[in-house]
Amino acid sequence: MDSLKEQLKAQIIEALNLEEMQPSDIQNDQPLFGEGLGLDSIDALELIVLLDKQYGIKLSNPKEGKAIFQSIDSMAEYIAAHRTK
Amino acid sequence: MQSIADIVLTSETRLTDVYRTQIGDYPKFFKMDLLCRVGFVASELLLQQEGVERFVPRDNRAVVLAGRSGCIHNDRAYEATIQPDNYFPSPSLFVYTLPNIVTGEIAIRNKYLGETMYYALQEEEQLLPLIEATLSDKISSVLGGWIEAIDDEHFIAKLHIWIR
Numbered sequence: 252m253d254s255l256k257e258q259l260k261a262q263i264i265e266a267l268n269l270e271e272m273q274p275s276d277i278q279n280d281q282p283l284f285g286e287g288l289g290l291d292s293i294d295a296l297e298l299i300v301l302l303d304k305q306y307g308i309k310l311s312n313p314k315e316g317k318a319i320f321q322s323i324d325s326m327a328e329y330i331a332a333h334r335t336k
Numbered sequence: 337m338q339s340i341a342d343i344v345l346t347s348e349t350r351l352t353d354v355y356r357t358q359i360g361d362y363p364k365f366f367k368m369d370l371l372c373r374v375g376f377v378a379s380e381l382l383l384q385q386e387g388v389e390r391f392v393p394r395d396n397r398a399v400v401l402a403g404r405s406g407c408i409h410n411d412r413a414y415e416a417t418i419q420p421d422n423y424f425p426s427p428s429l430f431v432y433t434l435p436n437i438v439t440g441e442i443a444i445r446n447k448y449l450g451e452t453m454y455y456a457l458q459e460e461e462q463l464l465p466l467i468e469a470t471l472s473d474k475i476s477s478v479l480g481g482w483i484e485a486i487d488d489e490h491f492i493a494k495l496h497i498w499i500r
Binding site for chain 1: 352363366367424425426427428431
């Protein structure tokens with residue numbers, strides 16, 4: 252699970268062009284939106300694409316996103332349970 | 337009509353280096369497409385040269401830019417994400433598939449409330465009458481000029497502050 256979280260941080264930095272940030276700057280339980288990493292609505296859409304492209308996960312219910320994208324911890328947990336690749 | 341400040345930015349410029357050393361503190365820069373990065377950096381250097389108070393709302397300044405190639409660099413990047421064998425349309429690329437976004441980025445950064453326009457033109461000379469037509473009793477100055485961004489090695493911005 253730890254390696255998945257580190258991989259996820261690197262993929263998020265690349266997909267969202269967070270060029271000033273290193274994986275070590277993102278805490279596992281840090282909120283990704285709002286006062287955490289400060290991601291916006293376009294970033295949320297990009298994370299949905301990332302789940303599909305990298306892990307074969309299609310979010311059928313967008314409302315699920317709020318809980319899944321809470322933090323690296325919650326994303327990794329969801330990916331581990333639902334990934335198809 | 338006269339220009340009171342001008343700048344020419346060419347592809348010899350390393351945009352990220354200039355951002356980090358002379359601008360900074362605007363992380364949105366890293367999310368912009370190439371056209372917006374070129375326009376943003378050029379406008380920042382131009383406005384530093386102008387030397388008036390910045391980031392206060394003003395409704396008497398317009399942003400009028402023109403180019404021949406629009407946002408072709410970003411369009412190609414977006415097209416690469418919608419290939420039949422690799423169909424993952426990128427939302428963050430999609431939002432930059434209109435060239436007028438560069439004028440909006442500059443207006444938002446500087447709190448300009450006047451008109452923003454991007455013209456797709458064949459020749460640079462066609463732009464001047466359009467800038468002149470923008471100046472009015474309400475719009476006392478125009479941040480305007482020619483901007484082309486084909487790829488990282490081929491871009492140019494020639495910007496001015498125009499007044500009557």
